[in-house]
Amino acid sequence: MSAVETCSRWNKTPGGGGSLTPEYARIVLSFSRQAVFPAGLHQHLHRGAFIKLIFTQGPSITTRVVLLVALSIALMMMDHRQNHVDSLRAGLSVLVYPLQLAIEMPRTVSEWFRESLATRRQLQEENVSLRTQLLMLKARGQKMQALETENIRLRELLDSSFKIGERVLVAELMSVDLDPYNHQVLINKGELDKIYPGQPILDADGVMGQVVHVGPYTSTAVLITDTSHALPVQVNRNGIRTIALGSGTINRLELPYIPNNADIQPGDLLVTSGLGGRFPPGYPVAIVQFVQHDPGRSFAAVVATPSAKLNRSREILLVWPDDTSTLETNGTVQAETQLPVEDIQGDAGPVPAVTEENP
Template sequence: MNEVFARGPSLSTRLAIVLVLSLSAMLIDTKVDSFATARTYLNSFVSPLQYIANLPGAMLSWSAERFSSRQQLLRDNEELTNQITLMSEQLQRFRILEQENKSLRKLLDAPVRDSMHKMITELMAVDTNPYSHQIVINKGAIDGVFLGQSVLDDSGIVGQISEVGTTNSRVLMISDVTHAIPVRIERNNVRFIAVGGGDLDAMQLQHVPHSADIREGDVLVSSGLGEIFPEGYPVATISKIVRNESRPFAEVIATPLAKLDRIKYLLLLWPEESAPTGAIAPDEVLSDEPQEENTEAAQ
């Protein structure tokens, strides 16, 4: 095997031959102008070999660039996904805030008699006793809350203050079995006593004669008797009347107008002469129009 590879001119001879050929080619290229055409053909012949020689490096660069682009796309996609998640959470909070803002504005726009001041309060807790309909609000004695004070939502009377603490208070709702409120029919001013039935969706009218002028759909408002609730605030609508002549009185069921099962913000009422400093006067009802006018005037 070694003898086969050892045949032929020696390495020194080969080097000398290559040098002579190279020098001759350079001399001919310099002195002979017509050799430029041959050089062009030679370059054309060798150029595919150059492309083939550069192909591995080009493929490696292309692969690296593609890999880098893919990694960048993955990072961008992850970042965009995180942004979408954060924006979705913010959008949910904004929707909740928007709904709360609408509820508060609707509550502030609730009709209040000219002599009454008001203050917004928020639900803190609900009594877990299934036989008691009571809630706790975040206003107390330091805010001027007093026993028997009227509590409303944007639709009607919710109940009255039954216990007062320093910073919170307990509200007895009109649906509680121990609660009673003097009412009158808005249509004809016939007066009754509405008592809670232990159901958020039902109240009962006591001692209603069979001959009483009362109809399903009649609106009951506070009569003002007893000096607990101000006169004229919505309480309930008549939903069912059963006149059984074998019984001394008709059975009358009313549905509270206040949304007792979805309370969040409530309104406390004070007479003008006893309103605390933080209460809102009737002429201070907030609305969008005055704010827009003030903005235009400022501009």
């Protein structure tokens, strides 16, 4: 078999070398070593030795995967430094909304059935218990109103601004599971209800967390126990301010920045301090569970249990901390004097007052 013959047979193989047999390869290689190939055959050899791709059209899968990985890394970096791809995420969240609704549907349907098939007796019982509860809350509310006006009057004497009562909206958590290692929840209200990123959410017992991503119909909130979350708090008893960090465990908050000699004890209620400007001041956050003073360390180890039922609440409250409409409902007397003061002082206002009252 001469070199020329081999070349001609080689050229005839269909698919440019897909069916290259070992024998051929050996012959071709031995010829190439002896360098008896006519010009141009080298190119044929190269083309033949190239592994045939699965995709004959378009870029190869290797190119594709490299491009997509690069795109993903770019996306992740932009998403990590917030606000860059929020609009993209909001737009895409519409795409998955039907899936979330489909998962939510069985619960909605069963709830609807339960309500419409409830007996008269059940409804009456529920009605009675709700009435009693309402009466009790109203009675407490009467006293609250008196205290509230008194508080505002005293604060005016101290020249500090303070707001009580924010605009709230009741929303529900959707019963879908998110990443089990992040403490996040999905809320059934979104941009159309004027929800904004960073908005605080509460339940009946305390602060739950804050909104991180807002889509048109849904939004995602991160709970205060998530490892990425930190919340400025103060001890309700004496006004010591500190920061509560999420621990990654649903019933545990850590307070790592309390000096060893600070007055804090198990059972103390922690409330939001309003520093940081996201959470309105005065909402319950957690109850101190244990305090450990280690002389070898400069800070005490303090662990608290969140007051909010983080993994059980379904109804939540979304709060607008700086909604000016609340000023009108809180009495028109202080409205004129308070507005400019607030702009300057912001949330830092009430805190000095608290420390002064507790020498």
